[in-house]
Amino acid sequence: MTAYDDAALLPGGPRLALRRTDGARRPFLLVHGLASNARTWEGVAAHLAAAGHEVVAVDQRGHGRSEQVPDGYTTGQCAADLAALCDQLGLTGEREPVVAGQSWGGNVVLELGWRRPEVVRGIACVDGGVIELADWFPTWEDCLTAMTPPRLDHLTLAELEGRMKAQLPHFSERAIGAYLHCFRTRPDGTQYSFPSGHTASSFAMATVVQEHFGWKGGVPAYALATYVAASRVQAKRHYLSDVAMGAAIGIVGGRSVTVGRGDARFALAPAAVPGGAAVQFNWLGKH
Numbered sequence: 001m002t003a004y005d006d007a008a009l010l011p012g013g014p015r016l017a018l019r020r021t022d023g024a025r026r027p028f029l030l031v032h033g034l035a036s037n038a039r040t041w042e043g044v045a046a047h048l049a050a051a052g053h054e055v056v057a058v059d060q061r062g063h064g065r066s067e068q069v070p071d072g073y074t075t076g077q078c079a080a081d082l083a084a085l086c087d088q089l090g091l092t093g094e095r096e097p098v099v100a101g102q103s104w105g106g107n108v109v110l111e112l113g114w115r116r117p118e119v120v121r122g123i124a125c126v127d128g129g130v131i132e133l134a135d136w137f138p139t140w141e142d143c144l145t146a147m148t149p150p151r152l153d154h155l156t157l158a159e160l161e162g163r164m165k166a167q168l169p170h171f172s173e174r175a176i177g178a179y180l181h182c183f184r185t186r187p188d189g190t191q192y193s194f195p196s197g198h199t200a201s202s203f204a205m206a207t208v209v210q211e212h213f214g215w216k217g218g219v220p221a222y223a224l225a226t227y228v229a230a231s232r233v234q235a236k237r238h239y240l241s242d243v244a245m246g247a248a249i250g251i252v253g254g255r256s257v258t259v260g261r262g263d264a265r266f267a268l269a270p271a272a273v274p275g276g277a278a279v280q281f282n283w284l285g286k287h
Helices: 038-050 075-089 104-115 140-147 157-167 173-180 197-213 215-234 240-254
Strands: 004-009 015-021 025-031 053-058 098-102 122-126 257-259 264-273 276-286
Touching: 004 075, 015 038, 025 038, 025 075, 025 104, 038 053, 038 098, 038 173, 053 075, 075 104, 098 104, 104 122, 157 173, 197 215, 197 240, 215 240
Parallel strands: 025 053, 025 098, 098 122
Antiparallel strands: 004 015, 015 053, 257 264, 264 276
16 A cells, blocks of 8 residues: 555644554554654555554654654653544444554553543553653762764764665664654754754844833834844744744743842843754843
8 A cells, every 4th residue: 555645734733744554453653752653654554554554643743744843852741642533533343543652652552541541442551651860870960961962963964874874774774864854954954954043142132122112112012023034934934833932932932030129121032043042032121
């Protein structure tokens, strides 16, 4: 059977991207891990499809081709996404699926099985499911040091692909393609597409202005921030999802701490920049 791309808009969002193969036998729902995507399962999906099973590999919220929303990235919420997906696709009753999760995806499918046991026929966990990092690392700093991935934002996709092929000669072209699917370049071919730092900074400033001066100052500030966001898309520096996430980050960050002496006020707000974050310092004038 031939695999095809599909999508499902969950009640209340988000839109989840799917990679599907039709089949007459028991459905399988395949769930990737953190900072991964549905293509991780391509080899497994091909074997299952060859055996006649229906296969649905899902990009979890904010991953792969799925909608990038500003919140809801808890294990419980992602399990609720899977339950809603099963209901929407009719994967219930006689069609209840075997649900497989890799790494953190294993935790998500176990959570699904605990919350909604009636929607799963069975659960398979690959390199995950029961991850208690506190048992592995004595401190958070130790955990962060061990788990932080290497910096890759100085590489183009072609350079990253070449490095992977050199360092991981046992990886198949399919496996390397799945890893590369985690990255996205700008529409003009340059790096650092997601999120839009200019948009985040503009909306952070607009939120600061609105909070301190009310909507009289907030309306023009948000209008200017919207213009900045639109110009980034128009200039092919970002996709729409990049500026949407940048705006969300800016609005959340704009709920900032105001400091100063007397009636002179300043605001500190976080801002997203390529490869990291920064602190934005704004003078708000006097009362």
